[in-house]
Amino acid sequence: MSSFGFHLAFWLLAAMTVGGASMIIVSRNLIHAVIYLVISMLGVAGLYLTLSADFIAVVQVLIYVGAISVLMLFAIMLTPRAERNNTETSLKLPAAAVMVLILTATVFVALDTDWGAVRQAALADQARLIGQSLIREYVLPFEIGAVLLTAALVGAIALARHDDEDAAIHAQSLQAEADGTAEDVALLTDPPLVEVEADAGAGEDGGS
Amino acid sequence: MPDLVLGQFAGVDMPDWVDALLRIMFIVALMTVNAFALIYLERKILARFQARVGPTRTGPIGTLQSIADALKLVTKEDVRPSTADRWAFELAPYIAFVPVFLIFVPMPFTETWFIRDLNLGLLYVFGVLGLNIVGVIMAGWGSDNKYALLGGVRAAAQAISYEIPMLLIVVSVVMVAAGRLATDGDVSAAVSINGIVADQTTTPYILLQPLGFVIFLIGALAELHRPPFDMPIAESEVVGGYFVEYSGMRWGMFFLAEYTALFLIVLLASSIFLGGWNWPFGADVGLGLQIVLTLVKTSVMIVLVISSRALFPRLRIDQLMSFSWKVLLPFAIVQVLANGIIMAYGGPDWVVGLVSFALLLALFGLVFALTRTRKGGDTTRTIQTTPARPRVITSPEVTAVEAGGGD
Numbered sequence: 104m105s106s107f108g109f110h111l112a113f114w115l116l117a118a119m120t121v122g123g124a125s126m127i128i129v130s131r132n133l134i135h136a137v138i139y140l141v142i143s144m145l146g147v148a149g150l151y152l153t154l155s156a157d158f159i160a161v162v163q164v165l166i167y168v169g170a171i172s173v174l175m176l177f178a179i180m181l182t183p184r185a186e187r188n189n190t191e192t193s194l195k196l197p198a199a200a201v202m203v204l205i206l207t208a209t210v211f212v213a214l215d216t217d218w219g220a221v222r223q224a225a226l227a228d229q230a231r232l233i234g235q236s237l238i239r240e241y242v243l244p245f246e247i248g249a250v251l252l253t254a255a256l257v258g259a260i261a262l263a264r265h266d267d268e269d270a271a272i273h274a275q276s277l278q279a280e281a282d283g284t285a286e287d288v289a290l291l292t293d294p295p296l297v298e299v300e301a302d303a304g305a306g307e308d309g310g311s
Numbered sequence: 312m313p314d315l316v317l318g319q320f321a322g323v324d325m326p327d328w329v330d331a332l333l334r335i336m337f338i339v340a341l342m343t344v345n346a347f348a349l350i351y352l353e354r355k356i357l358a359r360f361q362a363r364v365g366p367t368r369t370g371p372i373g374t375l376q377s378i379a380d381a382l383k384l385v386t387k388e389d390v391r392p393s394t395a396d397r398w399a400f401e402l403a404p405y406i407a408f409v410p411v412f413l414i415f416v417p418m419p420f421t422e423t424w425f426i427r428d429l430n431l432g433l434l435y436v437f438g439v440l441g442l443n444i445v446g447v448i449m450a451g452w453g454s455d456n457k458y459a460l461l462g463g464v465r466a467a468a469q470a471i472s473y474e475i476p477m478l479l480i481v482v483s484v485v486m487v488a489a490g491r492l493a494t495d496g497d498v499s500a501a502v503s504i505n506g507i508v509a510d511q512t513t514t515p516y517i518l519l520q521p522l523g524f525v526i527f528l529i530g531a532l533a534e535l536h537r538p539p540f541d542m543p544i545a546e547s548e549v550v551g552g553y554f555v556e557y558s559g560m561r562w563g564m565f566f567l568a569e570y571t572a573l574f575l576i577v578l579l580a581s582s583i584f585l586g587g588w589n590w591p592f593g594a595d596v597g598l599g600l601q602i603v604l605t606l607v608k609t610s611v612m613i614v615l616v617i618s619s620r621a622l623f624p625r626l627r628i629d630q631l632m633s634f635s636w637k638v639l640l641p642f643a644i645v646q647v648l649a650n651g652i653i654m655a656y657g658g659p660d661w662v663v664g665l666v667s668f669a670l671l672l673a674l675f676g677l678v679f680a681l682t683r684t685r686k687g688g689d690t691t692r693t694i695q696t697t698p699a700r701p702r703v704i705t706s707p708e709v710t711a712v713e714a715g716g717g718d
Contacts, residue, residue, distance in 0.1 A: 134452060168445070228430075
């Protein structure tokens, strides 16, 4: 594991990861930032491969690159009034403080780890070993993770569904339309579009 | 059997990087030939369905038509809209294409013919396939075109939704493989595609997981943007989808990616469900027959997928999403649970197959029942459209036009 190709791969992947991460900060366009994030995550997956952690590498690509980054792109594109630029924010100082903490922890762990294990032969059959330790030794963290994810799922559904509010806003708009207080306002909804237009047309005809 | 070493043919030792380069060249060659063949096949099959004869003029019975198409694409001008996001637009075809190219790696053509037998082959295929979506979104967003953006978002939403039932079905297949290999082999081969194929010498997994096969096939149609799931590239709705603004070879790369993905996903399905290079029900066959078996199984399924384009009308986008989340996903979860329960109590293989078949019948019954009520008297039922919240838009022009029309 100390051949020229291995070293070349490590440095290329490291450059990809760090370069992608720096471009996220520099890039002014949020969509570009997510694309750089994808590049950075792919670099991390490659680094896992050089450490012979192939299961984690594949999962990194499957979840972070294939799902989470796509979710971020969706969130940016589908939020109508979201700021598309990577602009100034008032959370600069707290973010810097959190990053310093994380960096300190990472450096501490990196210095504390016995990297001699890296030079040992790769563990065969990693998926099974990870599965067994998740179900046996670390079953409590595993279950806590599962509960957390379920809670997030329920929360997402609760946030996405607010029929009452929708109905109230809709009724209010219709009422405004009927009162004639919303003359220069066109309602854009899918199903009642015809209805609303017909009402508005009738109102105008009556007026003229 | 060890990995195939290409140098054995030439009788020379070659360094690793030459070996790797030769393998990549093999992939490129196979991919090109495959795309040419599939384009011709698709034209001919669709023509037959529509009582035409398809291409006949270029070459004997039109066989050179794909080459003519490719020449046209290569010589065409490469246009980029002036408002497009330059980097996203120009990189998108490659990001959509390279992942599909990478899926070739763990695909077994015979017992010993593959680029590399990856230990986590099945997981790898789905991981790499997910990358494709990023390219599609980049194309849709970078083109600065409404239709392209809509197509890109549709493609991504569809791919994410149908990936989940497909992955669950892959989990259930891996469970069956692990259960069988635990008795007579090495469990670690259960996630390797070649390991799964090697386990199907007597029983193809379609008999053990018929529901899995059907859900996988539906998911594959959706992943490949094939009718009835071709909303992302529906000409009548979003013009051409995420590649409207592309021309020349960049457009060609999207199509190369589509046809390569068609071949590879179908090859994957025929490997994990139909037994790949195995002769069904026993009989050890030689290397030559193995490749024929793989290709015959794949070809039959390719013809099925292509003919679906002539046979089925397009779904609506909300029907597509609710079919994945409300029908396929629950059935896939029940399949995984059922497999787990049966295998935990040591049930034999035929029970697994029988339960899966019962679930498949339930799926068909449910779909039949749903379509019956839709057809019956209840025609006034409206589908809840997604943007239920009214948005207030001040648009004096629109009201002026309407007032004028009213007068």
